[in-house]
Amino acid sequence: MPDSRQAALQADLDDPLRAFRDEFDIDLGGPIYLDGNSLGRPPRATAAAVASVLDEWRRQLVSGWDRWIDLPRLVGDRIGRLLGAANGQVVLSDSTTVNLYKLAAGALGARPTKGAIVGDLHDFPTVRYVLQGLAERERRRLVLVESDPVEGPSPEQVGAALERADDVALCCFSAVNYRSGALLDVAAVTEAAHRVGALTLFDLSHAAGVVPVGLDAADVDLATGCSYKYLNGGPGAPAWLYVRRDVQPQLRQPIWGWFGQRDQFAMARDYDPVEGIERFLTGSPAILGIAAVDAGIAPLLAAGMPEVWAKARRLVALLARRSEERLVPRGVSIASPGDPARRGGHLALAHPQALAASRLLVERGLVVPDFRRPDVLRLAPVALSTSYVEVWDAVERVAEVLDDGAVHRVVAAGRIT
């Protein structure tokens, strides 16, 4: 691990992924971007990919659909390669929130007599809200594991909740916690859930494109995630969903739309869902958005997930060590697991002045971090577009801002996204 700025520069020269940085549109004079887990950077190829669909639209008009109609599945298969999923199990559709609803409702429908849903108290709010809404609607019990906010739920805690809840239909967790970056043992949770006959649903929004999840190998039933974080699909990009092949026929989703219908253009009177993964589609897919997702994942596919994950871990390890050395003495506490094996691609730093510090970092054009209430800066270096020296310099810039008296004067104002 680099132990000087010079060594960080050398690590960049030795980095086997270094050429990928040029595939992204990076303003070298701009701030250091460490918010790729909120919105990934645009690949340079995205503009041409979207322009090409605009051109197809102009030239082919409605007959463009002959090609476009297969894109949710074709690009889904490519996302599947990043997640360890064989073809025919991933499609692009709707948003993550809507997909969580579709998949969770489908799972409950497949376990009609079981009374409970198990989730995580500290999961991303949309996950909790969807589960709360479904529990109320379907008259099931929602059991939230009181996980450690830094370490995340342990497989033992999940196991205990499954035993206590005793008639669990669905077990729903995030693979990487949005705040602390805690990495869940997806295979262990799935095994525990399957022992009691529950289905598993994982939100992979902070895992896809950074952690090689291995969905098929872990025997996961259902998963979904967004495409605008590490998958670089752009703001509001269509999300993806995964349903393991043998689970597909067991599940019906709650939105009966014509894109999930067998022989869609026969316009049959009654809903009869198609056999495969496309039964989880609803209505017309967002083709321009899907084209951007396809361009967004191309560099990840070219680099390969094992290499991406290896560099992501090195970047986070460097960030953690430099934060220990430079920021902990300035009142920061590291709000992510200390064990590198239990961390995903980002690090959370807690400090009483975190909000003011994040404002100053942005206003002064130093670093783009992410702030989470009440006191956390989330920093996410991204394997293909962040350099080691940027991690080194970013920590120095955070230290500089924490040393500045202005950090105590910045008044909280404005909207946090």
Ligand SMILES: *Cc1c(COP(=O)(O)O)cnc(C)c1O
């Ligand atoms: C970012 C994120 C989402 C986003 O959901 P949308 O429906 O795309 O707004 C969902 N879940 C998790 C865990 C996230 O981190």
